[in-house]
Amino acid sequence: MQVHIQETAVVPPSKPPFDGDQILPLSNLDLDRNNDVILRYLRVYANHQPRQQPPHPFQVITAALSAALVPYYPFAGNLRRRAEDGLLELHCHLGDGVPVVSAVVDCQLSSIDYLDAELENELTEQLVPNPNPNEDVIQPMMLQVTRFGCGGFVLGAAIHHAICDGLGATLCFNAMAELASGSGRITTDPVWNRSTLLGPRKPARVEFRIDEFLKFDRGYSPYSDSGKRALKECFNVEEDWLDNLKGLLYQQSGIKFTTFEALGAFIWRARTRSCEVPGEEMVTFAYSINVRKIVNPPLPNGYWGNGCVPIYIPLLAKDVAEQPIWKTADSIKKSKLKATDEYVRSFIDFQELHYAQGVTRRSRVSGFTDWRHLGHSTVDFGWGSPVAVVPLSRRLLGSTEPCFFLPGKEGGGMVKVLLHLDEDAIPAFRQEMGSKKESAGLLTKEWLLPSQWQ
Structure with missing residues (x-):
C-alpha cells in the first residue's frame, strides 16, 4: 500500500497578522529539555455519506488553516536556537506559512480498520511529516492531508512540543474546525504572553525539592x-x-x-x-x-x-x-x-x-x-x-x-x-x-x- 504525494503547499495567514518581524520568547515550561521533541499523531476521519461527493479535505483544511493563522500566526514562524545559550526562540516573518502535504492512498479506510489496528507498519509513518528537531531552523507545525478512496482522510500533524502541549494544539485545531464550518470567527481567542504568565520570579527561588x-x-x-x-x-x-x-x-x-x-x-x-x-x-x-x-x-x-x-x-x-x-x-x-x-x-x-x-x-x-x-472529538471539519x-x-x-x-x-x-x-x-x-x-x-x-x- 503506497502513499502518493501530490503537492506540498506553504499556507500563510489569510491576511498579515502583524506589521513587522517579531521574535517571541518562550516560557520556561516550553523550554523544558524534555519538550525539545516533535509530537507526531494522526486524526482519522471517515466519510459518513459515501453516496455524496464530499469536498476535498485538503482544500477545506488549508483554507481553515490560513484563516486560523491570523490569530495563531506563531505556528507559521520558525524556531531557532540562540547562539549564546542554545535556548529556543520563535522568529516570525511576514510571508511565512505552515507546510501542508497533500497525498492520496488508493484504498478504503474500512479495509484497514480505520488505522485502529494499524499501529506498527510503514503506512502510518507515511501519513505524517517527519521533520528533524535538530535542524538549525525548525518548523513549529507541519501537516499532511491524505485522502483515501472512500472519501475519508487522515490528518497527520507534526508539532514541536516547545510551542505547545496537546491542549494548546487542540485549541488551534478547534479554531480551524470552527472556521471550516463557516462561522467566520473563533470562540476562544489565543493568548501568547508566555514570559509574563509563566516566567521566572524575581529573584528566582526554589522552595520545592525539585532536585x-x-x-x-x-x-x-x-x-x-x-x-x-x-x-x-x-x-x-x-x-x-x-x-x-x-x-x-x-x-x-x-x-x-x-x-x-x-x-x-x-x-x-x-x-x-x-x-x-x-x-x-x-x-x-x-x-x-x-x-x-x-x-x-x-x-x-x-x-x-x-x-x-x-x-x-x-x-x-x-x-x-x-x-x-x-x-x-x-x-x-x-x-x-x-x-x-x-x-x-x-x-x-x-x-x-x-x-x-x-x-x-x-x-x-x-x-x-x-x-x-484532550478534546480530539471536537475537531470536526465537516466529516464528523x-x-x-x-x-x-x-x-x-x-x-x-x-x-x-x-x-x-x-x-x-x-x-x-x-x-x-x-x-x-x-x-x-x-x-x-x-x-x-x-x-x-x-x-x-x-x-x-x-x-x-x-
Whole structure:
C-alpha cells in the first residue's frame, strides 16, 4: 500500500497578522529539555455519506488553516536556537506559512480498520511529516492531508512540543474546525504572553525539592537511543474490567482510585517485572498535570503554550514489582498533591537557575499520558469527529517507552492502551498482564482475555 504525494503547499495567514518581524520568547515550561521533541499523531476521519461527493479535505483544511493563522500566526514562524545559550526562540516573518502535504492512498479506510489496528507498519509513518528537531531552523507545525478512496482522510500533524502541549494544539485545531464550518470567527481567542504568565520570579527561588528527581548532565539526552528495538503494544481495556480492578483495589485499601491511577499502577508493575529491573534500582513513573487552573492567577482560557508540569514518582524497582498494586496506585494519587502554584513556580525557577547545567531526568523513566480528555472529538471539519486518534511519538517526559491512554473505539468507559516496550520484554509483559497471582493483588487472566490483544 503506497502513499502518493501530490503537492506540498506553504499556507500563510489569510491576511498579515502583524506589521513587522517579531521574535517571541518562550516560557520556561516550553523550554523544558524534555519538550525539545516533535509530537507526531494522526486524526482519522471517515466519510459518513459515501453516496455524496464530499469536498476535498485538503482544500477545506488549508483554507481553515490560513484563516486560523491570523490569530495563531506563531505556528507559521520558525524556531531557532540562540547562539549564546542554545535556548529556543520563535522568529516570525511576514510571508511565512505552515507546510501542508497533500497525498492520496488508493484504498478504503474500512479495509484497514480505520488505522485502529494499524499501529506498527510503514503506512502510518507515511501519513505524517517527519521533520528533524535538530535542524538549525525548525518548523513549529507541519501537516499532511491524505485522502483515501472512500472519501475519508487522515490528518497527520507534526508539532514541536516547545510551542505547545496537546491542549494548546487542540485549541488551534478547534479554531480551524470552527472556521471550516463557516462561522467566520473563533470562540476562544489565543493568548501568547508566555514570559509574563509563566516566567521566572524575581529573584528566582526554589522552595520545592525539585532536585529530588532531577539531575544535571550537560552531555546527556533523555532520549538517547539505547540501541534496543522498541515495539508498540496495543490492547483494549473494557469498562467492566476497569470497574473490577478499581473495585478490587478499593476492597484492599478502602481508597477510591481513578482509571489513570489504577491502570497506570497495574501497567507499571507489569512493565517493571517484565524488564527485570534490579530490585535496588530506582524506577520512575512520570506524567504531566494540567496547571492552567492551579497557578495563581489562573491562566486565561486561550493560553495555548505548555500549561502542564511533569510529576515524577521514584520508587525502588522491588517495591513496584512486589508490593500490592493499591500501594503503587496510592503513590500516584498522592503525587497529585504536589501540583500547587508553588510547585509550578519552583519548577519554572529551577529551570531558570540551572538550565545551563543540563537539567534532565534520571534513568528508568516510564512516561504515562492520558489523551482521553484532550478534546480530539471536537475537531470536526465537516466529516464528523475523528474515528481514531493515533500517536506516533516515542519520546515523551524523558521516556523513550511512553504509554498512552486513548479513547476506546466503542466510546463509553473503554480505554485503548498503546505502549512502547523493549522487544525482548514483550513476552514477559504479556504474561504479567495475564498473571493469575491473585494473592499479590493482580487480576485473573479471565479479566484480561487474550482476544483483547491486537
